[in-house]
Amino acid sequence: MIFLIQSLLSLLLWKPAKEEEEEKYDGVKSTKKEHKPLSKDEIYRLRKKHVAESCILFYDPKPLQIVRARAQYMYDEQDNEYLDCINNVCHVGHCHPDVVKAGQDQMAVLNTNSRYLSELNASYAKRLTDLFPEELDTVYFMNSGSEATDFAMTLCEVYTGHRDFICVDSGYHGHVQSATSISDYKFNHPKGIGKPSNVHKMDLPDTYQGQYRGSDAGPLYAAQAEVLVKGIQDKANGVKSGVAGFIAESMLSCGGQIILPEGYLKTCYQTVRAAGGLCIADEVQVGFGRCGEGMWSFAMQGVVPDIVTIGKPMGNGHPMSAVVTKRAIADRYYQRRPEYFNTYGGNPVSCAIGLAVLDVIEQEGLIEHAKTTGDYFLSKVQELYKKHTCIGNVRGKGLFLGIEFVKDRDSQAPDEATAVSMKKAMYKHMIIVSTEGKYNNIMKVKPPMTFDKANVDRFCEVLDREISDRYLANGY
Amino acid sequence: MIFLIQSLLSLLLWKPAKEEEEEKYDGVKSTKKEHKPLSKDEIYRLRKKHVAESCILFYDPKPLQIVRARAQYMYDEQDNEYLDCINNVCHVGHCHPDVVKAGQDQMAVLNTNSRYLSELNASYAKRLTDLFPEELDTVYFMNSGSEATDFAMTLCEVYTGHRDFICVDSGYHGHVQSATSISDYKFNHPKGIGKPSNVHKMDLPDTYQGQYRGSDAGPLYAAQAEVLVKGIQDKANGVKSGVAGFIAESMLSCGGQIILPEGYLKTCYQTVRAAGGLCIADEVQVGFGRCGEGMWSFAMQGVVPDIVTIGKPMGNGHPMSAVVTKRAIADRYYQRRPEYFNTYGGNPVSCAIGLAVLDVIEQEGLIEHAKTTGDYFLSKVQELYKKHTCIGNVRGKGLFLGIEFVKDRDSQAPDEATAVSMKKAMYKHMIIVSTEGKYNNIMKVKPPMTFDKANVDRFCEVLDREISDRYLANGY
Numbered sequence A, B: 001m002i003f004l005i006q007s008l009l010s011l012l013l014w015k016p017a018k019e020e021e022e023e024k025y026d027g028v029k030s031t032k033k034e035h036k037p038l039s040k041d042e043i044y045r046l047r048k049k050h051v052a053e054s055c056i057l058f059y060d061p062k063p064l065q066i067v068r069a070r071a072q073y074m075y076d077e078q079d080n081e082y083l084d085c086i087n088n089v090c091h092v093g094h095c096h097p098d099v100v101k102a103g104q105d106q107m108a109v110l111n112t113n114s115r116y117l118s119e120l121n122a123s124y125a126k127r128l129t130d131l132f133p134e135e136l137d138t139v140y141f142m143n144s145g146s147e148a149t150d151f152a153m154t155l156c157e158v159y160t161g162h163r164d165f166i167c168v169d170s171g172y173h174g175h176v177q178s179a180t181s182i183s184d185y186k187f188n189h190p191k192g193i194g195k196p197s198n199v200h201k202m203d204l205p206d207t208y209q210g211q212y213r214g215s216d217a218g219p220l221y222a223a224q225a226e227v228l229v230k231g232i233q234d235k236a237n238g239v240k241s242g243v244a245g246f247i248a249e250s251m252l253s254c255g256g257q258i259i260l261p262e263g264y265l266k267t268c269y270q271t272v273r274a275a276g277g278l279c280i281a282d283e284v285q286v287g288f289g290r291c292g293e294g295m296w297s298f299a300m301q302g303v304v305p306d307i308v309t310i311g312k313p314m315g316n317g318h319p320m321s322a323v324v325t326k327r328a329i330a331d332r333y334y335q336r337r338p339e340y341f342n343t344y345g346g347n348p349v350s351c352a353i354g355l356a357v358l359d360v361i362e363q364e365g366l367i368e369h370a371k372t373t374g375d376y377f378l379s380k381v382q383e384l385y386k387k388h389t390c391i392g393n394v395r396g397k398g399l400f401l402g403i404e405f406v407k408d409r410d411s412q413a414p415d416e417a418t419a420v421s422m423k424k425a426m427y428k429h430m431i432i433v434s435t436e437g438k439y440n441n442i443m444k445v446k447p448p449m450t451f452d453k454a455n456v457d458r459f460c461e462v463l464d465r466e467i468s469d470r471y472l473a474n475g476y
Helices: A002-024 A040-050 A097-107 A119-129 A145-160 A177-181 A217-222 A224-235 A264-274 A297-301 A327-336 A348-363 A366-387 A416-428 A453-473 B002-024 B040-050 B097-107 B119-129 B145-160 B177-181 B217-222 B224-235 B264-274 B297-301 B327-336 B348-363 B366-387 B416-428 B453-473
Strands: A066-070 A073-076 A081-084 A136-142 A164-168 A199-202 A243-249 A278-282 A307-310 A321-326 A391-396 A401-405 A434-436 A442-445 B066-070 B073-076 B081-084 B138-142 B164-168 B199-202 B243-249 B278-282 B307-310 B321-325 B391-396 B401-405 B434-436 B442-445
Touching: A040 B119, A081 A453, A097 A348, A097 B097, A119 A136, A119 A321, A119 A348, A119 B040, A136 A145, A136 A327, A136 B040, A145 A177, A145 A243, A145 A278, A145 A307, A145 A321, A145 A327, A145 B145, A145 B177, A164 A224, A177 B145, A177 B177, A199 A224, A217 A224, A217 A264, A224 A243, A224 A264, A243 A264, A264 A278, A264 A297, A321 A327, A348 A366, A366 A391, A366 A401, A366 A453, A401 A416, A416 A434, A416 A442, A416 A453, B081 B453, B097 B348, B119 B138, B119 B321, B119 B348, B138 B145, B138 B327, B145 B177, B145 B243, B145 B278, B145 B307, B145 B321, B145 B327, B164 B224, B199 B224, B217 B224, B217 B264, B224 B243, B224 B264, B243 B264, B264 B278, B264 B297, B321 B327, B348 B366, B366 B391, B366 B401, B366 B453, B401 B416, B416 B434, B416 B442, B416 B453
Parallel strands: A164 A199, A164 A243, A243 A278, A278 A307, B164 B199, B164 B243, B243 B278, B278 B307
Antiparallel strands: A066 A073, A073 A081, A136 A321, A307 A321, A391 A401, A401 A442, A434 A442, B066 B073, B073 B081, B138 B321, B307 B321, B391 B401, B401 B442, B434 B442
16 A cells, blocks of 8 residues: 555656756657567577677576566566575565665666765665764775675775785685685685795684584684694795784575684684784675674674675665774875775765665664574574484574585585485476585575564475485485 | 557556565565755755765765756756756656656566576677677676776686787776776876786877877877787786776767877777777767767777676666676686676566667667767857867767867867866756866767757757857956
8 A cells, every 4th residue: 555655756757857858958859769579589599699608697508588577586577476485685685675665766867986076875874874883983985795805805904004815715705806816715616726935724613514514613623723824924034024904604505504603703803913914704695693693793703893894685686785893993004095985985876765765674674684584594494404314504694594415414415416406306396596606615695684484484395395305215 | 669668568467566565575564764854054964974075975075966857858856957968877857758668567577686587688688689790699797897997807718818908098997896997087186096017008099189180190099009919018028917907988078078180999909809808889888879870989989899898778777787708718617716696687577677778768769869960060160169268179979979179279288177067067057067088178078869959959048148248257
């Protein structure tokens, strides 16, 4: 009903706007062309011909054509419905009407750069920084997580005067050169560039497969930071060598949906700061309430970062990101470097969308929803764990879960084949999941935050049946 | 009239869409908050408090608050109208109704990543590559000019196996670390990082202030490429040292609105290619018909680049960019590097907007319009040149013009004071221009492409009067 009233209101508002446009664009006729729909084969042919092959299609050579999406559902060209379990970008749900409306309304009014004063820009900057611990009070707006990582690195370099970074095994922080250089997931890929000499890598703090598995695993894994810091300081006999920064996702996504063990970031941060370095929390994938315990996942570790990078969920699909930092760090950059200008960063359309996303998270209680649904989801996959020995480990916080497949529970040998086979089986049932992790044996779940208990039930029923069928087929 | 029909149609289409949303978001109430407008002072205070100071505001401490914009006009909070002579991003006009509608419609339907097959993505890839010379047939979609430069550099490095770049004095190619490293405008700034050792700089091919001024200036300036190439090859006695790439804007924007002299790029490209390097044309500022002589400014130089970066005008303000290259270059990247994934690049909303921009350029004849209006503009500023000796040089192609202020015509000494004073005077008359160039003495004009002859007349009348007033005030 509210939507109907809104529709009517938007109609009333729409007509004058159009008339005004007609006046401003005096004599200019509408130029919209009619494109007749292409067949799926033709689309595939054009894509292969004109888009670079490095831009991978899911399920290629039989890719999925998606024509529309709503909430946690996507629809193909024949209107088949798919349950989206992986798109954390469309955070409050694909095409959420409030977010769409905020973007639509603002697009028609103003979309320009942030060198002009804008209420949307200033209000959003306040609203966003208010969500962080008090000292994280200053924001830079940009377009992508990659741009955010790149600039966070620059802030570290300028502030410390150093250029060595510590990152975590299997981490991914973006596709630009700088971000790739600290992303083990990229540089350590078989076709990667290898680890640069100024980059130093922590082991994966994985309490299932890793070296330390007990309740003291956090500080034990974090102790490696001291070794790395010492290595960096020794490197050039103390002459202009030191730690610029430490970067870690607050929950490890590409690392295999790993929940950091207690005390991990606290110890890492202490060590890095003692060496003069800054600590970056990468919340591009895991921020905005996904963990179900508050807005930012770093808070679960009891730390306050020096710099936070945020992105994907921020705009529910609209290209936007930000770096949030402390005023002293921003001030030093201001003193020592030229203006920071980003053509689109903080434009009014992005800010209107960003504000709408925050409104929806708050008013739909999506953080609590992630907690409730995530707890339920975890309990249901724990039931599957009890039933199926191919599942070696299940873990999660909120709507961020991992199901790890192993050859057997004694050896815990990673079982990529089963993980991938299950991913394909789920796809046949129109459930979209992906696999991840060092050995690609972890089923990754990070759906839009509107994902509900009925979706959980469907997911678990299908997975249960498919694992059973695989057992039968393999003669267990 | 067409707009009215469109409005009515969109109303009819709108209601079912809203109903569908209501159905899909069953039980979810609209959560849009009402924000009451803040005063300009309050907005300024919030901006200063929460946005980093390095993000500069125009006219600070009395910035301009812009609340809406249409075509080449922007409006402040009191509805005063400003003539926008510098925003080349809003290429087909601020908030062009067709582009707005394309974005609005697609936002409500689907906005997801390019790992799913999408007609909009494939069609736009074809439409875009069809606008380039045949061999430039492959596209990568991204979000910003900076991301495009970064990836173009990577393509050069992967293809050649080298990492030395040749760039042009005063050039700007983006704000990420890699792009900054080849942007003299940034690294050579008083607060810049200085020129990296793998970067080599050509002099500005400026036929007014530079070393060569005759009809043979192009090849003469370009001859420096050979010296730089030799320097690069000698650097490591030929061992794994060589040219990765050469990058230049096809018209020099930050360099001071410089039109490249004939034969410049041809000779540069020949030299760089003979050394095994690739040639990047940066069309982020100057592409999409701005020069009035076709879609891409590099064509005026009679060259075909190996890689073209495009951005700003591409989405009329929407964050999008692309790298267009040859299949062989893309293929080598595919063989040697992991997947290229960009969260937002090539999403259906961006592609719908990109297609609408191309439709508008074509159907409103904006390239021809840029030619006609630009020629008229140039003739009018040439009249000012004849009248006022403080103008040392005027130049332009299409809607890309520069007016260079000098202390006197004999010495040609750059006159930043007059340039800046004229910029401020124009602002008092609600005409927004900026100054640029090595000595900040060039008035830069690159308005939305809807800029018309009446705007030219207004611009020139005001500038004429203001220059005369300044003469009088200074006692000439």
